[in-house]
Amino acid sequence: MNRSEEDGLTVFCGIDWAERHHDVAVVDDTGTLLAKARISDDAAGYSKLLDLLAEHGDSPETPIPVAIETSRGLLVAALRTGDRKVFAISPLAASRYRDRHGVSRKKWSLSALQASPGANAHYRRRREHGDWHNAAQRHLLNRFLGQLHHCLKSRQHFDEQRAFPPLLQTPA
Missing domain, CATH: 1.20.5 (Single alpha-helices involved in coiled-coils or other helix-helix interfaces)
Structure with a gap:
Protein backbone atom coordinates (compact mmCIF):
# COMPACT_ATOMS: atom_id res chain seq x y z
CA MET A 1 0.00 0.00 0.00
CA ASN A 2 1.47 3.38 -0.94
CA ARG A 3 1.47 6.54 1.08
CA SER A 4 -1.45 8.02 -0.86
CA GLU A 5 -3.71 5.12 0.07
CA GLU A 6 -2.55 4.97 3.68
CA ASP A 7 -3.03 8.65 4.40
CA GLY A 8 -5.93 9.26 2.05
CA LEU A 9 -3.81 11.88 0.25
CA THR A 10 -3.52 12.64 -3.40
CA VAL A 11 0.02 13.54 -4.40
CA PHE A 12 1.10 15.67 -7.36
CA CYS A 13 4.44 16.59 -8.89
CA GLY A 14 5.35 19.86 -10.54
CA ILE A 15 8.52 20.42 -12.54
CA ASP A 16 10.01 23.82 -13.32
CA TRP A 17 11.81 23.07 -16.58
CA ALA A 18 15.13 24.65 -17.58
CA GLU A 19 17.79 23.83 -20.17
CA ARG A 20 20.37 22.22 -17.87
CA HIS A 21 18.41 21.28 -14.76
CA HIS A 22 14.84 21.04 -13.48
CA ASP A 23 13.37 21.95 -10.09
CA VAL A 24 10.90 19.36 -8.81
CA ALA A 25 8.23 19.81 -6.14
CA VAL A 26 6.00 17.07 -4.75
CA VAL A 27 2.85 18.33 -3.00
CA ASP A 28 -0.27 16.78 -1.50
CA ASP A 29 -3.87 17.71 -2.27
CA THR A 30 -3.79 20.52 0.30
CA GLY A 31 -0.74 22.11 -1.35
CA THR A 32 1.68 21.06 1.40
CA LEU A 33 5.19 20.64 0.08
CA LEU A 34 6.28 17.04 0.68
CA ALA A 35 9.62 17.15 -1.13
CA LYS A 36 11.69 19.23 -3.48
CA ALA A 37 14.79 18.50 -5.50
CA ARG A 38 16.87 19.71 -8.40
CA ILE A 39 17.49 17.14 -11.10
CA SER A 40 19.75 17.16 -14.14
CA ASP A 41 18.46 16.89 -17.71
CA ASP A 42 19.76 13.38 -18.32
CA ALA A 43 19.15 9.74 -17.39
CA ALA A 44 20.57 10.28 -13.86
CA GLY A 45 18.11 13.13 -13.29
CA TYR A 46 15.20 11.02 -14.51
CA SER A 47 16.27 8.21 -12.17
CA LYS A 48 16.44 10.66 -9.24
CA LEU A 49 12.94 11.90 -10.12
CA LEU A 50 11.55 8.35 -10.16
CA ASP A 51 13.16 7.64 -6.78
CA LEU A 52 11.63 10.82 -5.33
CA LEU A 53 8.19 9.93 -6.69
CA ALA A 54 8.48 6.36 -5.37
CA GLU A 55 9.21 7.72 -1.87
CA HIS A 56 5.80 9.42 -2.02
CA GLY A 57 3.68 6.53 -3.27
CA ASP A 58 4.37 6.37 -7.00
CA SER A 59 3.88 2.91 -8.49
CA PRO A 60 2.94 1.45 -11.88
CA GLU A 61 -0.64 0.97 -10.60
CA THR A 62 -0.97 4.48 -9.13
CA PRO A 63 1.45 6.81 -10.89
CA ILE A 64 1.74 10.33 -9.49
CA PRO A 65 0.59 12.89 -12.09
CA VAL A 66 3.20 15.39 -13.25
CA ALA A 67 2.81 18.98 -14.45
CA ILE A 68 5.79 20.36 -16.37
CA GLU A 69 6.48 23.68 -18.08
CA THR A 70 7.17 22.19 -21.51
CA SER A 71 5.77 19.61 -23.90
CA ARG A 72 9.11 18.57 -25.39
CA GLY A 73 12.41 17.07 -24.40
CA LEU A 74 13.91 13.88 -22.99
CA LEU A 75 12.25 14.21 -19.59
CA VAL A 76 8.74 14.65 -21.01
CA ALA A 77 9.22 11.74 -23.42
CA ALA A 78 10.43 9.50 -20.60
CA LEU A 79 7.55 10.51 -18.31
CA ARG A 80 4.99 9.70 -21.00
CA THR A 81 6.11 6.06 -21.28
CA GLY A 82 3.44 4.27 -19.30
CA ASP A 83 0.17 5.30 -17.67
CA ARG A 84 1.39 8.47 -15.95
CA LYS A 85 -0.63 11.61 -16.65
CA VAL A 86 1.69 14.37 -17.81
CA PHE A 87 0.33 17.90 -18.08
CA ALA A 88 2.38 20.26 -20.23
CA ILE A 89 1.82 23.82 -19.03
CA SER A 90 2.88 26.90 -20.95
CA PRO A 91 5.35 28.94 -18.89
CA LEU A 92 3.35 32.03 -19.83
CA ALA A 93 0.13 30.58 -18.36
CA ALA A 94 1.35 30.90 -14.77
CA SER A 95 2.66 34.39 -15.44
CA ARG A 96 -0.67 35.45 -16.95
Missing part, protein backbone atom coordinates in the same frame (compact mmCIF):
# COMPACT_ATOMS: atom_id res chain seq x y z
CA TYR A 97 -2.56 33.93 -14.00
CA ARG A 98 -0.44 35.91 -11.51
CA ASP A 99 -0.93 39.09 -13.56
CA ARG A 100 -4.73 38.68 -13.70
CA HIS A 101 -5.21 37.89 -10.05
CA GLY A 102 -2.53 40.24 -8.74
CA VAL A 103 -4.26 43.23 -10.29
CA SER A 104 -7.67 42.27 -8.92
CA ARG A 105 -6.21 41.83 -5.42
CA LYS A 106 -4.64 45.29 -5.59
CA LYS A 107 -7.84 46.93 -6.82
CA TRP A 108 -9.93 45.13 -4.22
CA SER A 109 -7.65 45.93 -1.31
CA LEU A 110 -7.45 49.60 -2.28
CA SER A 111 -11.24 49.93 -2.17
CA ALA A 112 -11.41 47.92 1.10
CA LEU A 113 -8.80 50.17 2.71
CA GLN A 114 -10.77 53.26 1.73
CA ALA A 115 -14.22 51.94 2.71
CA SER A 116 -13.52 49.89 5.83
CA PRO A 117 -11.94 51.43 8.94
CA GLY A 118 -11.40 47.92 10.34
CA ALA A 119 -9.62 46.73 7.20
CA ASN A 120 -7.50 49.87 7.19
CA ALA A 121 -6.51 49.36 10.83
CA HIS A 122 -5.72 45.68 10.18
CA TYR A 123 -3.55 46.61 7.18
CA ARG A 124 -1.69 49.28 9.21
CA ARG A 125 -1.07 46.81 12.08
CA ARG A 126 0.40 44.30 9.61
CA ARG A 127 2.68 46.99 8.18
CA GLU A 128 3.77 48.10 11.67
CA HIS A 129 4.68 44.50 12.48
CA GLY A 130 7.05 44.40 9.51
CA ASP A 131 4.94 43.07 6.62
CA TRP A 132 5.75 44.48 3.21
CA HIS A 133 2.87 46.17 1.35
CA ASN A 134 2.01 43.09 -0.80
CA ALA A 135 2.17 40.74 2.18
CA ALA A 136 -0.13 43.01 4.21
CA GLN A 137 -2.57 43.19 1.28
CA ARG A 138 -2.49 39.40 0.87
CA HIS A 139 -3.10 38.92 4.60
CA LEU A 140 -6.02 41.34 4.49
CA LEU A 141 -7.53 39.54 1.49
CA ASN A 142 -7.16 36.18 3.22
CA ARG A 143 -8.81 37.61 6.35
CA PHE A 144 -11.77 38.85 4.30
CA LEU A 145 -12.06 35.54 2.45
CA GLY A 146 -12.14 33.70 5.76
CA GLN A 147 -14.86 36.03 7.01
CA LEU A 148 -16.83 35.61 3.79
CA HIS A 149 -16.57 31.83 4.09
CA HIS A 150 -17.81 32.02 7.69
CA CYS A 151 -20.72 34.25 6.72
CA LEU A 152 -21.78 31.98 3.87
CA LYS A 153 -21.44 28.83 5.94
CA SER A 154 -23.30 30.19 8.97
CA ARG A 155 -25.77 32.26 6.89
CA GLN A 156 -24.91 35.43 8.77
CA HIS A 157 -24.44 38.95 7.46
CA PHE A 158 -20.97 40.46 7.48
CA ASP A 159 -20.30 42.44 10.65
CA GLU A 160 -17.20 44.60 10.53
CA GLN A 161 -17.00 44.80 14.33
CA ARG A 162 -16.76 40.99 14.51
CA ALA A 163 -14.43 40.76 11.53
CA PHE A 164 -12.06 43.46 12.76
CA PRO A 165 -12.62 43.96 16.50
CA PRO A 166 -10.85 46.95 18.03
CA LEU A 167 -7.66 46.06 19.85
CA LEU A 168 -7.83 46.25 23.60
CA GLN A 169 -5.35 48.72 25.02
CA THR A 170 -3.21 47.19 27.76
CA PRO A 171 -2.33 49.50 30.66
CA ALA A 172 1.31 50.53 30.72
Whole structure:
Protein backbone atom coordinates (compact mmCIF):
# COMPACT_ATOMS: atom_id res chain seq x y z
CA MET A 1 0.00 0.00 0.00
CA ASN A 2 1.47 3.38 -0.94
CA ARG A 3 1.47 6.54 1.08
CA SER A 4 -1.45 8.02 -0.86
CA GLU A 5 -3.71 5.12 0.07
CA GLU A 6 -2.55 4.97 3.68
CA ASP A 7 -3.03 8.65 4.40
CA GLY A 8 -5.93 9.26 2.05
CA LEU A 9 -3.81 11.88 0.25
CA THR A 10 -3.52 12.64 -3.40
CA VAL A 11 0.02 13.54 -4.40
CA PHE A 12 1.10 15.67 -7.36
CA CYS A 13 4.44 16.59 -8.89
CA GLY A 14 5.35 19.86 -10.54
CA ILE A 15 8.52 20.42 -12.54
CA ASP A 16 10.01 23.82 -13.32
CA TRP A 17 11.81 23.07 -16.58
CA ALA A 18 15.13 24.65 -17.58
CA GLU A 19 17.79 23.83 -20.17
CA ARG A 20 20.37 22.22 -17.87
CA HIS A 21 18.41 21.28 -14.76
CA HIS A 22 14.84 21.04 -13.48
CA ASP A 23 13.37 21.95 -10.09
CA VAL A 24 10.90 19.36 -8.81
CA ALA A 25 8.23 19.81 -6.14
CA VAL A 26 6.00 17.07 -4.75
CA VAL A 27 2.85 18.33 -3.00
CA ASP A 28 -0.27 16.78 -1.50
CA ASP A 29 -3.87 17.71 -2.27
CA THR A 30 -3.79 20.52 0.30
CA GLY A 31 -0.74 22.11 -1.35
CA THR A 32 1.68 21.06 1.40
CA LEU A 33 5.19 20.64 0.08
CA LEU A 34 6.28 17.04 0.68
CA ALA A 35 9.62 17.15 -1.13
CA LYS A 36 11.69 19.23 -3.48
CA ALA A 37 14.79 18.50 -5.50
CA ARG A 38 16.87 19.71 -8.40
CA ILE A 39 17.49 17.14 -11.10
CA SER A 40 19.75 17.16 -14.14
CA ASP A 41 18.46 16.89 -17.71
CA ASP A 42 19.76 13.38 -18.32
CA ALA A 43 19.15 9.74 -17.39
CA ALA A 44 20.57 10.28 -13.86
CA GLY A 45 18.11 13.13 -13.29
CA TYR A 46 15.20 11.02 -14.51
CA SER A 47 16.27 8.21 -12.17
CA LYS A 48 16.44 10.66 -9.24
CA LEU A 49 12.94 11.90 -10.12
CA LEU A 50 11.55 8.35 -10.16
CA ASP A 51 13.16 7.64 -6.78
CA LEU A 52 11.63 10.82 -5.33
CA LEU A 53 8.19 9.93 -6.69
CA ALA A 54 8.48 6.36 -5.37
CA GLU A 55 9.21 7.72 -1.87
CA HIS A 56 5.80 9.42 -2.02
CA GLY A 57 3.68 6.53 -3.27
CA ASP A 58 4.37 6.37 -7.00
CA SER A 59 3.88 2.91 -8.49
CA PRO A 60 2.94 1.45 -11.88
CA GLU A 61 -0.64 0.97 -10.60
CA THR A 62 -0.97 4.48 -9.13
CA PRO A 63 1.45 6.81 -10.89
CA ILE A 64 1.74 10.33 -9.49
CA PRO A 65 0.59 12.89 -12.09
CA VAL A 66 3.20 15.39 -13.25
CA ALA A 67 2.81 18.98 -14.45
CA ILE A 68 5.79 20.36 -16.37
CA GLU A 69 6.48 23.68 -18.08
CA THR A 70 7.17 22.19 -21.51
CA SER A 71 5.77 19.61 -23.90
CA ARG A 72 9.11 18.57 -25.39
CA GLY A 73 12.41 17.07 -24.40
CA LEU A 74 13.91 13.88 -22.99
CA LEU A 75 12.25 14.21 -19.59
CA VAL A 76 8.74 14.65 -21.01
CA ALA A 77 9.22 11.74 -23.42
CA ALA A 78 10.43 9.50 -20.60
CA LEU A 79 7.55 10.51 -18.31
CA ARG A 80 4.99 9.70 -21.00
CA THR A 81 6.11 6.06 -21.28
CA GLY A 82 3.44 4.27 -19.30
CA ASP A 83 0.17 5.30 -17.67
CA ARG A 84 1.39 8.47 -15.95
CA LYS A 85 -0.63 11.61 -16.65
CA VAL A 86 1.69 14.37 -17.81
CA PHE A 87 0.33 17.90 -18.08
CA ALA A 88 2.38 20.26 -20.23
CA ILE A 89 1.82 23.82 -19.03
CA SER A 90 2.88 26.90 -20.95
CA PRO A 91 5.35 28.94 -18.89
CA LEU A 92 3.35 32.03 -19.83
CA ALA A 93 0.13 30.58 -18.36
CA ALA A 94 1.35 30.90 -14.77
CA SER A 95 2.66 34.39 -15.44
CA ARG A 96 -0.67 35.45 -16.95
CA TYR A 97 -2.56 33.93 -14.00
CA ARG A 98 -0.44 35.91 -11.51
CA ASP A 99 -0.93 39.09 -13.56
CA ARG A 100 -4.73 38.68 -13.70
CA HIS A 101 -5.21 37.89 -10.05
CA GLY A 102 -2.53 40.24 -8.74
CA VAL A 103 -4.26 43.23 -10.29
CA SER A 104 -7.67 42.27 -8.92
CA ARG A 105 -6.21 41.83 -5.42
CA LYS A 106 -4.64 45.29 -5.59
CA LYS A 107 -7.84 46.93 -6.82
CA TRP A 108 -9.93 45.13 -4.22
CA SER A 109 -7.65 45.93 -1.31
CA LEU A 110 -7.45 49.60 -2.28
CA SER A 111 -11.24 49.93 -2.17
CA ALA A 112 -11.41 47.92 1.10
CA LEU A 113 -8.80 50.17 2.71
CA GLN A 114 -10.77 53.26 1.73
CA ALA A 115 -14.22 51.94 2.71
CA SER A 116 -13.52 49.89 5.83
CA PRO A 117 -11.94 51.43 8.94
CA GLY A 118 -11.40 47.92 10.34
CA ALA A 119 -9.62 46.73 7.20
CA ASN A 120 -7.50 49.87 7.19
CA ALA A 121 -6.51 49.36 10.83
CA HIS A 122 -5.72 45.68 10.18
CA TYR A 123 -3.55 46.61 7.18
CA ARG A 124 -1.69 49.28 9.21
CA ARG A 125 -1.07 46.81 12.08
CA ARG A 126 0.40 44.30 9.61
CA ARG A 127 2.68 46.99 8.18
CA GLU A 128 3.77 48.10 11.67
CA HIS A 129 4.68 44.50 12.48
CA GLY A 130 7.05 44.40 9.51
CA ASP A 131 4.94 43.07 6.62
CA TRP A 132 5.75 44.48 3.21
CA HIS A 133 2.87 46.17 1.35
CA ASN A 134 2.01 43.09 -0.80
CA ALA A 135 2.17 40.74 2.18
CA ALA A 136 -0.13 43.01 4.21
CA GLN A 137 -2.57 43.19 1.28
CA ARG A 138 -2.49 39.40 0.87
CA HIS A 139 -3.10 38.92 4.60
CA LEU A 140 -6.02 41.34 4.49
CA LEU A 141 -7.53 39.54 1.49
CA ASN A 142 -7.16 36.18 3.22
CA ARG A 143 -8.81 37.61 6.35
CA PHE A 144 -11.77 38.85 4.30
CA LEU A 145 -12.06 35.54 2.45
CA GLY A 146 -12.14 33.70 5.76
CA GLN A 147 -14.86 36.03 7.01
CA LEU A 148 -16.83 35.61 3.79
CA HIS A 149 -16.57 31.83 4.09
CA HIS A 150 -17.81 32.02 7.69
CA CYS A 151 -20.72 34.25 6.72
CA LEU A 152 -21.78 31.98 3.87
CA LYS A 153 -21.44 28.83 5.94
CA SER A 154 -23.30 30.19 8.97
CA ARG A 155 -25.77 32.26 6.89
CA GLN A 156 -24.91 35.43 8.77
CA HIS A 157 -24.44 38.95 7.46
CA PHE A 158 -20.97 40.46 7.48
CA ASP A 159 -20.30 42.44 10.65
CA GLU A 160 -17.20 44.60 10.53
CA GLN A 161 -17.00 44.80 14.33
CA ARG A 162 -16.76 40.99 14.51
CA ALA A 163 -14.43 40.76 11.53
CA PHE A 164 -12.06 43.46 12.76
CA PRO A 165 -12.62 43.96 16.50
CA PRO A 166 -10.85 46.95 18.03
CA LEU A 167 -7.66 46.06 19.85
CA LEU A 168 -7.83 46.25 23.60
CA GLN A 169 -5.35 48.72 25.02
CA THR A 170 -3.21 47.19 27.76
CA PRO A 171 -2.33 49.50 30.66
CA ALA A 172 1.31 50.53 30.72
